[in-house]
Amino acid sequence: MNEDFEPKIVAFLCNWCAYVGADLAGTSRIQYPPNVRIIRMMCSGAVDPVYVIKPLLDGADGVLIGGCHPGDCHYQEGNYKARRRVAILKNILRQMGFDEERIWLRWISASEGQVFAETVTAMVKALKEKGPNPLKELWGT
Amino acid sequence: MKVRKFLEVKEGDTLATLRGFLQRLLEKEIVEALLVPLEAPSGDTVMPALVKEPARLEKANPLAPVMPVNAARLVSSLTIGKPKEKIGALLRSCEIRALIELVKLQQAHLENLMIIGLDCLGTYEVTDYAKLISSEDGSPTMGLVRGAKEGSLSPHEGYQFRSACRICEYPVPQNTALTIGLLGVDGKRILVEAQEELAERLELTEGEAASREEVIKKLVEARIEERDRLFAQFRERVVDIRGLLAQFSTCTGCYNCTVACPICYCKECLFRTSTFEHESDRYLRWAQRKGAIQMPTDTLLFQLTRLNHMVTSCVGCGMCESACPSDIPLTTIFRAVGQEVQAMFDYLPGRSLEDELPLATFKEDELTELGETQ
Numbered sequence: 001m002n003e004d005f006e007p008k009i010v011a012f013l014c015n016w017c018a019y020v021g022a023d024l025a026g027t028s029r030i031q032y033p034p035n036v037r038i039i040r041m042m043c044s045g046a047v048d049p050v051y052v053i054k055p056l057l058d059g060a061d062g063v064l065i066g067g068c069h070p071g072d073c074h075y076q077e078g079n080y081k082a083r084r085r086v087a088i089l090k091n092i093l094r095q096m097g098f099d100e101e102r103i104w105l106r107w108i109s110a111s112e113g114q115v116f117a118e119t120v121t122a123m124v125k126a127l128k129e130k131g132p133n134p135l136k137e138l139w140g141t
Numbered sequence: 142m143k144v145r146k147f148l149e150v151k152e153g154d155t156l157a158t159l160r161g162f163l164q165r166l167l168e169k170e171i172v173e174a175l176l177v178p179l180e181a182p183s184g185d186t187v188m189p190a191l192v193k194e195p196a197r198l199e200k201a202n203p204l205a206p207v208m209p210v211n212a213a214r215l216v217s218s219l220t221i222g223k224p225k226e227k228i229g230a231l232l233r234s235c236e237i238r239a240l241i242e243l244v245k246l247q248q249a250h251l252e253n254l255m256i257i258g259l260d261c262l263g264t265y266e267v268t269d270y271a272k273l274i275s276s277e278d279g280s281p282t283m284g285l286v287r288g289a290k291e292g293s294l295s296p297h298e299g300y301q302f303r304s305a306c307r308i309c310e311y312p313v314p315q316n317t318a319l320t321i322g323l324l325g326v327d328g329k330r331i332l333v334e335a336q337e338e339l340a341e342r343l344e345l346t347e348g349e350a351a352s353r354e355e356v357i358k359k360l361v362e363a364r365i366e367e368r369d370r371l372f373a374q375f376r377e378r379v380v381d382i383r384g385l386l387a388q389f390s391t392c393t394g395c396y397n398c399t400v401a402c403p404i405c406y407c408k409e410c411l412f413r414t415s416t417f418e419h420e421s422d423r424y425l426r427w428a429q430r431k432g433a434i435q436m437p438t439d440t441l442l443f444q445l446t447r448l449n450h451m452v453t454s455c456v457g458c459g460m461c462e463s464a465c466p467s468d469i470p471l472t473t474i475f476r477a478v479g480q481e482v483q484a485m486f487d488y489l490p491g492r493s494l495e496d497e498l499p500l501a502t503f504k505e506d507e508l509t510e511l512g513e514t515q
Contacts, residue, residue: 049450050442050449053442053446053449054439057442059430070512083503083512084507087508088500089449091481092445095376095477095478096385097382098385115514119514122514136431137431139434139435
């Protein structure tokens with residue numbers, strides 16, 4: 001494991017739960033690694049596969065998708081649809097020879113600042129073990 | 142209940158008999174217009190045409206083993222505005238399956254539409270068909286029609302069928318109002334399956350096609366063997382990142398595949414908008430970061446995104462591959478990847494209107510590990 005390697009994570013967090021959870025982590029001054037770039041979405045169900053694939057092809061080391069816990073979606077069922085979409089995306093990328101474990105889907109509620117911090121910490125650790133995304137170096141994408 | 146009847150082939154001319162049958166559909170006003178392949182005035186291909194005048198059917202040739210477009214797209218155009226007249230559409234199995242998906246995607250309607258299915262004996266690339274029809278060897282069609290009885294559908298020497306056809310498990314159309322059958326039927330007759338009420342109006346005769354199911358079973362088994370061989374080859378090729386890049390390295394971003402695909406229906410495709418027209422500075426910044434970037438950019442992103450968007454509904458008609466100027470083996474890629482993804486939801490595209498599109502529905506108690514902290 002290369003200790004100097006700092007993975008870059010792009011996170012798509014839903015406006016109603018995971019983003020508020022991340023905000024709570026900040027206002028509660030919970031420490032978590034600064035490796036994550038957060039993009040606020042209205043719903044995890046609005047995360048099209050293209051948003052996840054683009055950063056990975058451009059060399060991001062991981063993509064985190066955060067949504068409300070099952071049953072808690074602000075739009076009733078967006079997170080259930082996100083779950084199917086992410087399952088399909090991960091399956092396709094695995095079949096196409098890409099490491100699907102660079103994509104994480106996590107349910108984080110508005111009150112779970114601690115869970116958000118722990119998720120980012122765990123993801124950074126897992127990505128450090130994997131090493132850099134090989135697509136960082138390849139130009140043919 | 143559907144009944145199985147027959148058309149007597151007149152003077153050994155299957156095509157003329159079929160043309161006469163189609164003319165009767167119009168003359169008896171069973172349908173008021175027919176979407177059917179007509180021989181083009183140029184003589185080197187057939188193109189689907191919407192026919193109102195029965196005499197025009199003298200040039201109908203649904204048997205020609207060529208498929209310039211997947212006609213499900215045309216049925217979408219014809220029915221999206223809800224036609225006031227009854228339209229009959231003579232389609233191959235893959236076209237009907239694509240149509241079923243389009244109906245579920247709310248891009249076509251079945252009201253005032255009669256789906257007429259025809260056993261598919263395989264198709265050549267458009268350019269190969271044009272070569273064959275103008276060569277001195279005679280019609281590329283009749284050899285296949287003769288072979289249909291035994292299910293021995295060999296392509297013309299020195300040619301092959303489109304790859305989608307070589308691995309197609311559905312030579313016989315489903316979800317039809319009327320099926321025209323050739324497989325396992327002796328050349329003296331053409332099989333017609335329809336609801337009893339409709340069959341009575343079609344001047345059909347009694348008969349038997351005892352070996353039909355057996356012939357179809359044998360044909361499908363051979364196709365599945367070839368399919369599994371291609372899938373295995375594909376899976377060996379894409380075990381890592383380099384395998385992935387190699388699959389799509391020749392994509393030039395022409396988007397022919399999206400035009401040819403019957404299911405890819407978005408009026409405005411993200412990849413053809415200004416989203417992907419970048420400022421000079423951005424290209425240069427990306428190039429700086431990686432040392433070099435491919436131009437045109439985002440071709441792999443396009444292919445992987447299209448795979449995500451289409452694969453649950455891909456019926457494997459292979460029009461994308463036929464349209465690809467770089468000969469990317471899109472049929473195998475989409476079908477092999479689709480096989481696993483579709484199995485996750487026990488979904489077979491084109492099977493039934495009852496099965497919900499996997500991306501439009503969900504179950505609360507599925508995939509429960511995904512999203513939970515491990």
